[in-house]
Amino acid sequence: MITPKFRKRGGYVLHRGMVNGEPYVAIATMETANRKTGNMVQVWFLLENHNPVEAVKRGIDASTICRECPFAAGNGCYVNVWQAPRQIWAKFKRGGYTDLIPAHYAMAFAGRKIRFGAYGNPTLLPLAMVKAIASVSAGWTGYFHDWRSNPLAHGYSAFFMASTETENSLRLASALGFRTFHVSPVKPEASMECLSETKGMECASCKLCAGLSKARQPSIWINPHGNKKARASRVAMA
Numbered sequence: 001m002i003t004p005k006f007r008k009r010g011g012y013v014l015h016r017g018m019v020n021g022e023p024y025v026a027i028a029t030m031e032t033a034n035r036k037t038g039n040m041v042q043v044w045f046l047l048e049n050h051n052p053v054e055a056v057k058r059g060i061d062a063s064t065i066c067r068e069c070p071f072a073a074g075n076g077c078y079v080n081v082w083q084a085p086r087q088i089w090a091k092f093k094r095g096g097y098t099d100l101i102p103a104h105y106a107m108a109f110a111g112r113k114i115r116f117g118a119y120g121n122p123t124l125l126p127l128a129m130v131k132a133i134a135s136v137s138a139g140w141t142g143y144f145h146d147w148r149s150n151p152l153a154h155g156y157s158a159f160f161m162a163s164t165e166t167e168n169s170l171r172l173a174s175a176l177g178f179r180t181f182h183v184s185p186v187k188p189e190a191s192m193e194c195l196s197e198t199k200g201m202e203c204a205s206c207k208l209c210a211g212l213s214k215a216r217q218p219s220i221w222i223n224p225h226g227n228k229k230a231r232a233s234r235v236a237m238a
Contacts, residue, residue, distance in 0.1 A: 012100035038204030045120025052085040065120035069145040076232025116142035141209040184236040191221040
């Protein structure tokens with residue numbers, strides 16, 4: 001059996017690219033202790049030349065890997081970049097992750113559930129790669145902020161939720177036909193509260209945040225959370 005050999009590895013480089021003049025890397029880590037998501041493969045988007053902590057302090061994340069997210073640059077994002085993103089970036093810089101080619105996706109991801117975008121916009125992964133990974137997986141979740149400007153937004157919306165925060169962004173995303181993941185103190189009338197909040201369900205079991213592949217399901221809402229939730233609430237209500 002070759003699949004267990006792949007799963008013993010800590011993670012893989014899936015893709016390298018450029019965003020707004022900055023090189024970035026997409027890394028899949030194979031195990032996690034995240035109690036909210038459960039044991040899903042986590043896909044991270046990190047700038048190659050900037051420590052994630054530095055990128056947030058300087059606001060570089062807002063124009064690159066987190067483009068169009070109003071919570072970027074320290075304005076309310078729940079991700080603690082000095083923890084997992086910083087550690088993964090440091091391991092990458094040490095050469096700790098090997099490249100994974102598409103021919104090996106099934107060996108790495110078969111039977112696994114994928115969290116696209118544990119940090120960063122998953123639209124930084126080419127759509128063909130998203131489709132290929134999703135097709136061999138046991139399910140996935142994903143959220144993207146650049147649904148207004150990305151020319152392939154409708155393609156990605158088959159897999160990912162359109163991230164919204166303000167009433168205006170929610171109205172626009174809904175008009176465009178996207179399922180939304182709305183982060184705000186105010187629950188939209190037609191949405192469902194995240195089941196991790198209401199039932200303590202892991203994302204790995206729920207899998208409702210899978211874009212229009214779950215078109216018959218309602219959009220999802222969650223209250224701002226994390227150590228910057230007060231700031232996120234102010235941004236959402238602005």
